[in-house]
Amino acid sequence: MAQLSLRGIKKRFRTTDVLHGIDLEIGDREFVVFVGPSGCGKSTLLRLIAGLDPITDGQFFLNGKLMNEVAPSRRGIAMVFQSYALYPHMDVYENMAFGARLMGLDKPEVERRIAEAARMLRLDELLQRKPRELSGGQRQRVAIGRALVRKPDVFLLDEPLSNLDAALRSEVRLEIARLHREIGGTMIYVTHDQVEAMTLADKIVVMNAGRIEQVGSPRELYESPANTFVATFIGSPRMSLVDVTREGNRLNVPDGGSLALDALPQVPALKLGLRPDAVSLHRGGGEGFEAQVVYTEYLGDNAYVYVRLADGTVLAARTAPNDAFAPDAPVRVTLAPGAAHFFSAEDGRRLVP
Structure with missing residues (x-):
């Protein structure tokens, strides 16, 4: 179970205000996509949820517990970055095992979790390969698998497909959608690609200049945009x-x-x-x-x-x-x-x- 509540979240870097009071509720097992143009604050908001950056003002609750001062490693949250961030000297198995070992899990449990993640992500035949021997799509699946092995309450994915070509983007997008259905976890996904948002999300959060413009299902945003920004951002070709x-x-x-x-x-x-x-x-x-x-x-x-x-x-x-x-x-x-x-x-x- 993972329910998130963001109340009046603000973020300031020195004298620059990046987020201007974000209020958002995310339900258990939802697939939520933050979408918006570059610089709108969506990745910053994701980093605040992960605990990688401190919140300037406001409160973040996870399952009713205030998380503002909780260390990232103790939040039960795993993050998949835009860059795969794999260790080049480790094979796929070791990359996936690294985080689980830091959690103090014994060897049989680590092996069980890796086998389960490898099956879900179709990585069984690749466990002994180094990252340089993998395609872009395979590397991204390894990065997702590394997060999956930790069995977090919340998955955060920060533009995970942006480094892939069009064919691979479509392939890995299907993998992510299937994975969400299979594990049933709460996922928050950041992208500037409205097609990814429309095809993956249960709920889309449209952001612009550090503010939320509209929250709703893909159908709601397409058929009843709240303003001209949402109207012209959602849909291809644009309205x-x-x-x-x-x-x-x-x-x-x-x-x-x-x-x-x-x-x-x-x-x-x-x-x-x-x-x-x-x-x-x-x-x-x-x-x-x-x-x-x-x-x-x-x-x-x-x-x-x-x-x-x-x-x-x-x-x-x-x-x-x-x-x-x-x-x-x-x-x-x-x-x-x-x-x-x-x-x-x-x-x-x-x-x-």
Whole structure:
């Protein structure tokens, strides 16, 4: 069992405030992902949980116990770093055994735990190899196995896939998801890759400039982003934002056409958020925003056509792979019913019609 509670957590390095009062609850067996751009404070928060850096202000509780002054080795937390941090002169077995021996475990227990971790991570045939004889994906699995052998209450993973190529990232991501299901532990995973966050997390914590922007499931964040930052960070391709004005039930782009929608927020100016699946492109005249094709990304099973509106905003539209749109061709943009998102033009918060 591992329940974490962070209350008013702040971190300051000399005169620089990095975290500005983080409040967060993490439940037992949850897979939580901290996501955000570089420099937002997500790795710093992870290090505070691990005890590697002191908390400037606020309180961190683990299973109801205040942990602020508890040494890292006594917190029941294991951390997997971005760099594998394996000992090059030790083989895989010795790398995995090192931490367990420091815990004072006897030899039979160490061997049992290593055998169990090696089975879970498919490392059985690699135990006698040195790190230099392993691929990047295998090294990362060894680093995870070293943490697993300690049987911690909480696993912390700090961008563990960032040094891997695309194929290995996908492979190790599946291993991590399977491992969480098998051991049922509480995992906190840091990444700047929103695809990793969407595919792995039970709960995503979106961070920006040392603050939490929104906490929720992948579906909640994708379908109901709290503000424009979350809206444009979650989803690939990213959500496009269009500055529009409202007149009755119509939205207008300056010098670029208009569109009628059934339900609109009752404000004169707002930002219209559009995901690629919400956008439809049409040739010829009729209602819609006027646009011009910029280019097309062909992805095999589908394609993304990028178009530029009259005000210069670029939108992405998901289309069938055989639906060709020539560069510079004029098109009209319409929206799928109920697929538009609305945000305040002043502060970017979500607006509900």
